[in-house]
Amino acid sequence: MRAKKAALLAVIAAVLGLVFSAYSTYDYAQQLDRQVHAVHCSFIPGAPVSSDADNPCKAALFSPFSAVLRATYWGGVPISLFGLGAFAFFVGYAVYLWVGDRRLSRAAYPTFVVLSLGPVLVSVVMFTISVTHLHALCKLCVGVYTASLIMATAAVVGMRLHSRETKGDSPDGAARGWPLPAFALVSLAALGASSLAPALAYVGLLPDYRPLLETCGKLATSSDPHHGLLKIRTMHPVRAVTLFEDPLCPTCKAFHERLVDENVFEKLDVTMAMFPLDSECNWMLDRALHPGACVLAKAVICGGNDRARSILEWAYDEQDTLRELGKQGTSSLTAKISQRWGHDIAACVGSKQVDTQLNQQLHFAANNHIPVSTPQMFLGNERLCDEDTDLGLKYTLAQLAPEVLHD
């Protein structure tokens, strides 16, 4: 194999990285209109968007790790933008290696090796996050990881082959271009500029989201005459919020995890109302979106102010299993609750008192005419728009409740 072939492989890998980064950027930029969009999730460039609501690419996109500067810009600056710029540079660099072949500067391949370790390093970090935090691998992301790895491997192989091929070509190193440090420095500067260019264009054109943050309604009444709502204890509550949650709602789970991961939850003074999207107890639905959610909501209420959070987080952690049990019926779910939380909680789930308390929480939602969806968060009386509970969460909190972002 010749170095030229390795360079060609690097070109192909860099082009693939560019394409995957471009798709990822496109999916992210689509969300800037604050509407719901499907995302791409395929190893095949050009494949149609995925209609699966819970695909891993969507999970990755809405995770706190997909963008930087989230508190400064609505949605933050997606890291795929940096990938887009970087891979554009790497395509050019690999073309340079391919075309230059044996006449290249001696510094060309070593510099390429060093620079190509950047995407590999980022890929390793993001892969680790995907596995340990998101528990899913997004295909577009895997595409970028693979492209980075192939490119770096091609760089190393190319360097060795090129070194062998040019052995004895020119005994005078000075005659083979710039010295390595200068060459590497210029290349690094070019890579940096290239990586930043799309991001700078992106943030320069972003709309002003500030006026949109307080346009999604208010709590008409926060009065709770029956004291039926739950008060969740947190470490340093500095801002009152009211949450409407469904234990079997995947978006609620993701939202809760986002609040915890962002270290925000512990700074909230949480009043919580269960709002299960299950027609067994919720008259606002004509069919159960999440069968079994009423039973689990009752279990959370049975936990009282002290244990409600633990039971809710358990329900989120075990959501897939509990969703299946919920389809089988109340008894399976109650048995699972009994197994984990003991007979007292299981018995409480079947009691009239908890029926009444859940009903009071649902009437609290009805009295406030909130949208029939979960999760919902009210900062004081101000409702956070749905899009501001995921991509725009940190920006919105920075604008409306900066105290919860401070250490």
Place this chain on the structure above:
Amino acid sequence: MTSGGTSDNRRRTASAQDLVDPPGGPRDGGGASRTNRAGAAIIGGAVALALLLAGTGAVASMVHGAKERLAHPAAVAAQQAVAVADDAEAPYCTPAFKQVLQRVLNACGLVGAEQRRGCQPADVKTFASITDDDFNALFTPLKERGAVLMFDDASDVLDTGAKKLLDERWLDRKGARYFFVVARASRDGTTERNRALSHKRANSVLFHLKESFQDPDLDNQVGLLWLGSEFAQLSNAYCDWPTSREGKRCTPETINRSAFASWVDCRL
């Protein structure tokens, strides 16, 4: 000069491949190598720059498109209308039913600033401009939701069975906003006496609910109506309803010594 100029022109018009791979071969000295390296760098740089410009332009276009959709969201938003949480609205909530309900609620003080508790029959006569039979018929759809609490002759005391049934019905609120109690008295005795007895029976129900559940919102939920003997009497058909004296003899007289209680699943 001429020769050198021609050579320069040729170099300027040479192809990229010529620049990096001239006819002289790769080992033709330092000057040519520098030119070749520069040519490769120019090609690589041009490719990178072109891709970068295209990518940045595409990003700008994406953000601009999102900005446009954000500014003109009408078409998209219309497709994504979300239901709003509200009280239940059962199929029996016909316009006629709601008309009566609204008038009774107004007259009975559950809606508006009035602090009255309950309605006198005359109020209902005035406000509910429908016939007695039609008025009774309106309650027919509540058969599954409501219950008939039976009283002894000339008594306003709720027995154990009546209390139990009332508690069950009260706890089975679901999405209802209002709880209706319609007390009655049979034709035995004078109109005034029956009206007073009907009133007492309605109050017995209210007092039991207050005492049992101590619900701070109860005054905003319970509507009382007491109908004396001058109103249409319930027929035997109501004996088929859930009553507090299941299995006991039910006659037109006994069924009218009663209080009908039900949550009403209608929005106003």
